Amino acid sequence: MKKERTYIVLIIVLTTIALIGLTCFQAYWIQISIDQRKNQLKEQIQISIYEIVDRVEKFEALKKAERSGKLSALLGKSNSDLFSELSKDIYLQDSILNELNIQLRSGIEKDEKLMNSFVKDLLSINYYAKFEDRLSKEDLETIIYQTFDKNKFNSTIEYALMGAKGELIYTSVNDSTLLKEIEQSSYNTQLFPDDFFNAEFILHFLVKNETQYILKSMWAMLILSILFLIIIVSAFYYNISIIYKQKKLSLIKNDFINNMTHELKTPISTISLACEALNDKDLSRDEKNRARFINTIKEENQRLGGLVENVLQSATVEKETLNLKRELINLHAIIDKSIKNSALQVSNKNGQLDFILKAKNTLLEGDKTHLINVFSNLIDNALKYSTNIPIITISSEDVINGIVVKIKDNGIGIAKEHQLKIFDKLYRIPTGDRHDVKGFGLGLSYVKSIVEKHNGSIKVESQLGKGSTFTIQLESAKEN
Incomplete structure (x- = not known):
């Protein structure tokens, strides 16, 4: 037994260590995946920021060229037509500039003066002009949000454009607290970095709910990881439960075998002694002794038959092959028959x-034989577990749609931790190596099964040293 217990403890410890290790590794890989996703997000945002700066510079160059009226001369388009097309789609800037470069290269020899004038205009910037004249808030926001959309970045982006002295130029928020968060964010860049003499303009970005965005992008992996972990933990718990149940069943089985051996050994020994006495010519000549030995053999044989019948009854109920012979019966008559059977x-x-x-509505549909066995078993238990002179009280009363029967005794009582288990098959309240209380632990299991097959219920109320009360409730027969 000690060796078996050691093996069970060892299995549980090793499985627990493996489970904890697996959980730690799973958490470690999830953390690595989150860190990788954070780095990817930062790279994605940084690329978008660089692209925004590039687009702003190109947009300003095109805007200044359009204002000078020389871009349309180079491309052969009117000022209004050209800039209206530029305003329609910010993403056409690259293609227009490419076209501009082609046209410039092909027209250098033809119109060198026009080209030189155009380049001078692009390079000359009025440093004293207002920033709004260089880039409006609407144009900046269009470039920002279209760039992030193009790069498939769906999280909420807030921005703030600050001057060299820290003055606020543009922002997408009205909350001062949120504005401070934007300024403290690690995502920032210089706008117009190619200006040689102009003051610095810093563009700050804030990604709202960055962690939530990362987790949302990883929801499938996280859910699957948690699901697999739950399955593994559940399987572990189930296996441990099975191990303990098997151990419990093994103990119950051994207890049952010991009790059965003891119960069968006594009547068999008694019958054997009685048979030897009958074979003795001197003892068998006395008719009184002869009759006594024969009666002893008969009683012990009946006892053996009763023990076997209990086992067979339990097996039949467990296999659910028991067919009740339902008939209209009087429950008081059943109780009376059980009392007479136990009178001796x-x-x-x-x-x-x-x-x-006291019950008046005592008619019900049930199996007469099995209901007699139910009450006989309960009376027999009350007698078995009484250390003093047994006092047993059987009472009945009417309830809604049924009848309640209580069997009360003054026996040793049942501890609270055993009260829910006494109806389990083969369960016996531990008594050590004592065998002064007879039985296999099948009686109450049989009682509960029969009561439930009659659509009834049974419960026990007990205190150690103060006896027990078994309460059975059965349905009354329906009136026609």
Whole structure:
């Protein structure tokens, strides 16, 4: 037994260590994946920021060229037509500039003066002009949000454009607290970095709910990881439960075998002794002795038959092959029959059996034989577990749609931790190596099964040293 217990503990410890290790590794890989996703997000945002700066510079160059009126001369378009097309789609800037470069290269020799004038205009910037004249808030926001959309970045982006002295030029928020968060964000860049003499303009970005965005992008992996972890933990718990149940069943089985051996050994030994006595010519000549030995053999044989019948009854109920012979019966008559069957046992113990049958609606549909066995078993248990003179009281009363029967005794009582288990098959309240209380632990299991097959219920109320009360509720027969 000790060796078996050691193996079980070892299996549990090793499995627990493996489970904890697996959980730690799973958490480690999830953290690595989150860190990688954070780095990817930062790279994605940084690329978008560089692209925004580039687009702003190109947009300003095109805007200044359009204002000078020389871009349209180079491309052969009117000022209004050209800039209206530029305003329609910011993404056409690159293609227009490419076209501009082609046209410039092909027209250098033809119109060198025009080209030189155009380049001078692009390079000359009025440093004293207002920033709004260089780039409006609407144009800046269009470039920002279209760039992030193009790069498939769906999280909420807030921005703030600050001057060299820290003055606020443009922002997408009205909250001062949020504005401070934007200024403290790690995502920032210089706008117009190619200006040689102009003051610095810093563009700050804030990614709202960055962690939530990362987790949302990884939801499938996280859910699957958690799901697999739950499955593994559940399987571990289930296996441990099975191990303990098997151990418990093994103990119950051994207890059952020990009790059965003891129960069968006594009547077999008694019958053997009686048979030897009958074979003795001197003892068998006395008719009184002969009759006594024969009666002893008969009683012990009946006892053996009763023990076997209990086992067979339990096996039949467990296999659910029991067919009840339902008929209209009077429950008080059933109780009376059970009392008469147990009268001799009560008398042998000098006990007292009282009955207070107050119920009036006593007719029900049930199996007469099995219901008699139910009450006989409960009376037998009350006698078994009484250390003093047994006093048993059976009472009945009417309830809504049924009848309640209570069997009360003054026995040793049942501890609270055993009260929910006494109806389990083969369960016996531990008594060590004592075998003074007979039985296999099948009686109450059989009682509960029969009561439930009659659509009834049974419960026990007990205190150690103060006896027990078994309460059975059964449905009354429906009136026609």
